[in-house]
Amino acid sequence: METRSAPMTVCFRQAVFVRPPVCVVAEELEFFTEAGVEVETVSIQSSLDQRDRLLSGNVDVGVTAMDNLVVWNAAGGDLRIVAQVETTTPLLLTANASVGTVEDLRGRKLGVDALANGFAVVLRHLLVEHGLALQECEFVPVGGVRERFEALRAGSIDATLLGPPLDELALREGHVALLSVADQVRDFPGQGIVAGARALRESEGLVRYLRALEAARVWLHGAPPHEALDVLTRGGYVAASARAALRTRPVSLAPERAGLARIVSMRDELGMLPDPVRIDELYDGRPLGLGLRS
Structure with missing residues (x-):
């Protein structure tokens, strides 16, 4: 009888300011390992550094304010939002x-x-x-x-x-x-995951990465609060920030259309919209397999 070997593990790099809860849970509970993806986290100090790493292919994805994409792509980038990792950013x-x-x-x-x-x-x-x-x-x-x-x-x-x-x-x-x-700003969106052109083109790693984050999202919604807090604190969160993180758990990794529309409208009202922006051009739902939420 022929045996089928397990798929090779894919290496994947994420650039973050602070790891969001779904990333912490996916690491701590080995959802990344189960999905066949080995994730390296690159800590960054500015959005300019993050942009440069994404455009050069130094990293595959960045966890960032989704507004960044408007400016990055207007300057010649070819980046897309592929997920949203929190309902809002608690600022x-x-x-x-x-x-x-x-x-x-x-x-x-x-x-x-x-x-x-x-x-x-x-x-x-x-x-x-x-x-x-x-x-x-x-x-x-x-x-x-x-x-x-x-x-x-x-x-x-x-x-x-x-x-x-x-x-x-x-x-x-x-x-x-x-x-x-x-x-x-009630409809201010949470941070998103932005993918570079290479990650979108060589999509297997991105699909596995998002599969692990979806498993983490589901776990965060089903786990007793004390267990979720324990995992987040093990992953580096202090108690207060872990509690705040649980309040902004995403109900879906698919971004809300209203949130993306809000960041575009704020820019427009302030005269900071570099070029006309179509909401659907900010998001690529193919890796996640989901469209924008209404």
Whole structure:
């Protein structure tokens, strides 16, 4: 009787600021191994670094703010969103103790990853919604969330958007929370997985990777909370950020059309849309086998 050998393991590289829960669970519970994919995680310090790695093929995917894709592709990239890993990104506008309200940010230095993409767009949207003129603030490109946290601690910026666990650490150190993005922009989408051209072309690794993340997503929704918290803390999350992560577990890895429409409309309203964007051109559902959710 002929025996069938197991499929060869595929090597796969992901570029992240902080590993999202589905990636942690897939690693800790060996869903990657079961899917036949060996994942190497590359920690990055800025979205520009992430973009360059994706475009050069140095990494296969990046976990990032989905807004980044609008600018990256307008500059000649050929990248696509292939999944969404959280319902929303839990961001707090966090400031030093001398800032009491959003209106107090006039004349202050605001730390961003990059000037024209990512969370800098939603930050500008929030400022305008609170009556500030954008020229009244100074936007300082600092880097990823860890770099922005350190800049806030050092006093080189006055405020920035932070997510778990760094938002909680900042509050413990005496900084103040001015507002929550999720409360202000209800349909603000969570981070997505963006794939480079090579990963899309040589799709077997990407399909296996997403299969493992789907197994992790299903597990996160079915596991008792204490078990899920245990796995996330084993994977490097502190307790508070693990609890926050459970609140934003994705109901599906397929992105919501409304979330993508929101990031495009915010850019349009701010005059930051480099080219007309069709929502369907941002997402490639073939590796996941799912279309955009309505």
